[in-house]
Amino acid sequence: MTSENSYDDERIGRARVNDSPELLAYYEELAKHEAGALWTVANEIEPWYPQPKSVPVLWRYADLRPLVRKALPLVKADDAGRRVVMLVNPGRRELSAAVGLLYTGLQIMGPGEAMTAHRHQASALRFVHEGAGAWTVVDGQKLKVGPRDFAITPNNTWHEHGNEAEDHPVIWQDGLDIPLVNTLDANFYEVHPELYQRPGPVTNSSLLSYGGNLLPYGAEKWTRPYSPLLGWPWEPSYHALCQLARATEGSPYDGVIMEYTNPVTGGPVMPTMAAHLQLLRPGQATRAHRHTGSVVYTAAKGRGVSVIAGQRFEWQQGDIFVVPSWAWHEHANLDQGEDACLFSFNDFPVMHSLGLYREEPYPDHDGHQPTTNP
Ligand code: GTQ
Numbered sequence: 001m002t003s004e005n006s007y008d009d010e011r012i013g014r015a016r017v018n019d020s021p022e023l024l025a026y027y028e029e030l031a032k033h034e035a036g037a038l039w040t041v042a043n044e045i046e047p048w049y050p051q052p053k054s055v056p057v058l059w060r061y062a063d064l065r066p067l068v069r070k071a072l073p074l075v076k077a078d079d080a081g082r083r084v085v086m087l088v089n090p091g092r093r094e095l096s097a098a099v100g101l102l103y104t105g106l107q108i109m110g111p112g113e114a115m116t117a118h119r120h121q122a123s124a125l126r127f128v129h130e131g132a133g134a135w136t137v138v139d140g141q142k143l144k145v146g147p148r149d150f151a152i153t154p155n156n157t158w159h160e161h162g163n164e165a166e167d168h169p170v171i172w173q174d175g176l177d178i179p180l181v182n183t184l185d186a187n188f189y190e191v192h193p194e195l196y197q198r199p200g201p202v203t204n205s206s207l208l209s210y211g212g213n214l215l216p217y218g219a220e221k222w223t224r225p226y227s228p229l230l231g232w233p234w235e236p237s238y239h240a241l242c243q244l245a246r247a248t249e250g251s252p253y254d255g256v257i258m259e260y261t262n263p264v265t266g267g268p269v270m271p272t273m274a275a276h277l278q279l280l281r282p283g284q285a286t287r288a289h290r291h292t293g294s295v296v297y298t299a300a301k302g303r304g305v306s307v308i309a310g311q312r313f314e315w316q317q318g319d320i321f322v323v324p325s326w327a328w329h330e331h332a333n334l335d336q337g338e339d340a341c342l343f344s345f346n347d348f349p350v351m352h353s354l355g356l357y358r359e360e361p362y363p364d365h366d367g368h369q370p371t372t373n374p
Contacts, residue, residue, distance in 0.1 A: 100294025
């Protein structure tokens with residue numbers, strides 16, 4: 001792919017010990033004591049650059065939708081807990097991750113259904129794919145969400161959700177940091193003692209308080225590590241992007257991009273996951289870059305193509321695709337008349353807070369990667 005392929009482990013300074021009968025016997029002896037020789041794994045556990053097991057994948061909504069709908073009569077919500085078809089990266093099956101340490105899945109709720117309340121140390125977010133009528137209750141606050149709205153269920157908040165439509169299901173996408181929290185051996189799970197929460201009297205109260213881009217009286221008392229604003233409806237979010245597109249060029253790598261933020265801190269919506277919405281102008285093709293951190297993208301509007309680690313993936317509204325850490329990627333809007341939008345969530349807050357974030361531009365070919373598939 002790049003010059004890094006010229007690195008090899010034959011160099012001075014890298015482990016290069018050949019096996020001998022004495023060494024093999026020594027390794028066996030160490031293994032009996034739950035010990036090992038570092039030089040047998042040194043090059044693997046200290047790679048030159050990130051070597052994700054995750055591969056780029058695109059899931060077409062047109063393929064998934066009938067499968068998700070099939071689950072509706074097959075399993076009761078009460079029995080399943082959450083009726084979700086998860087998207088599993090072929091390199092991450094043991095962790096149920098879509099990419100890196102991020103989980104995503106499509107959840108379907110039938111007309112009038114309600115899922116019981118629980119809480120866990122993992123954080124969750126939702127992006128609605130189809131159907132009006134969905135609601136969620138987060139720590140006693142009821143929030144209504146419609147198509148392409150974004151909402152959060154931060155770690156340790158009680159949450160339950162359902163669909164109050166009478167005649168159609170709702171399908172929304174869940175994004176969670178379950179693989180991260182499990183990898184850190186820090187997950188906890190509790191079922192609500194009353195099974196369902198008693199929502200407070202004001203629906204959408206976080207939106208009413210914080211949705212106007214002004215800080216309400218008392219906001220300085222908010223000290224939890226996540227956003228007090230729990231929902232971001234599609235229309236004002238898309239409008240904000242269109243306004244920004246009038247004011248600026250945007251990023252060479254992402255087009256016109258904005259982050260959903262915690263209004264009190266200006267930082268990411270949750271301590272482990274951030275979310276963005278980006279707009280590609282008609283015909284726009286961005287330059288390639290790469291960074292540490294994994295990203296799950298959902299096409300929110302229009303159609304386009306993304307090149308990820310040299311592979312082309314065409315997408316249209318509803319499709320979901322992933323970019324593993326340190327993979328080169330670039331996006332293009334395939335329509336000459338309409339803009340295209342991508343919603344995405346990522347683990348950048350983890351990278352930033354641990355001092356692990358790195359980013360670099362693609363050096364050659366006018367900023368574009370050569371592709372291996374047509
Ligand atoms: O709604 O809390 O897709 O706990 C997976 C695990 C959703 C949820 C998922 C969960 C949830």
